[in-house]
Amino acid sequence: MRIKKNVPKIDRKRDYDMKLCKLLNEYYSVLIVEADHVGSTQLAAVRRGIRGESELLMGKNTLIHRCIKVHAEATGNDKIKAIIPLLEGNVGLIFTKADFKKVREEVAKYKVN
Numbered sequence: 001m002r003i004k005k006n007v008p009k010i011d012r013k014r015d016y017d018m019k020l021c022k023l024l025n026e027y028y029s030v031l032i033v034e035a036d037h038v039g040s041t042q043l044a045a046v047r048r049g050i051r052g053e054s055e056l057l058m059g060k061n062t063l064i065h066r067c068i069k070v071h072a073e074a075t076g077n078d079k080i081k082a083i084i085p086l087l088e089g090n091v092g093l094i095f096t097k098a099d100f101k102k103v104r105e106e107v108a109k110y111k112v113n
Contacts, residue, residue: 017067020057020067020071023057024071024095028097029095029100030083030094030095030096031103032094034089035090035092036090038090042112043058046107049109049110054094054096054097055094056092056093057092061091064087065084068081068084
């Protein structure tokens, strides 16, 4: 699902919320990655590298906080609220079913020093 720029803001937020809820339901593991000084080309390369077993989601922290709180209340899964304090700064969420070590190594391949 692509988020389009010419759609009203409320619709984009609703679409993002639906996408995040879908990912929270589908995947059972989440990696939080820092994305300071990361270009769009680098993010695209990471997305290609983890495609198939994982998904990278970037977004506004306040929107992610709200979506997670609403999802936790709707599903009764309060464990997911534990990641909210970790969402500070420019971060992304990698939803995965694969081994953390394998995903971390794949993401590290695209790190620029």
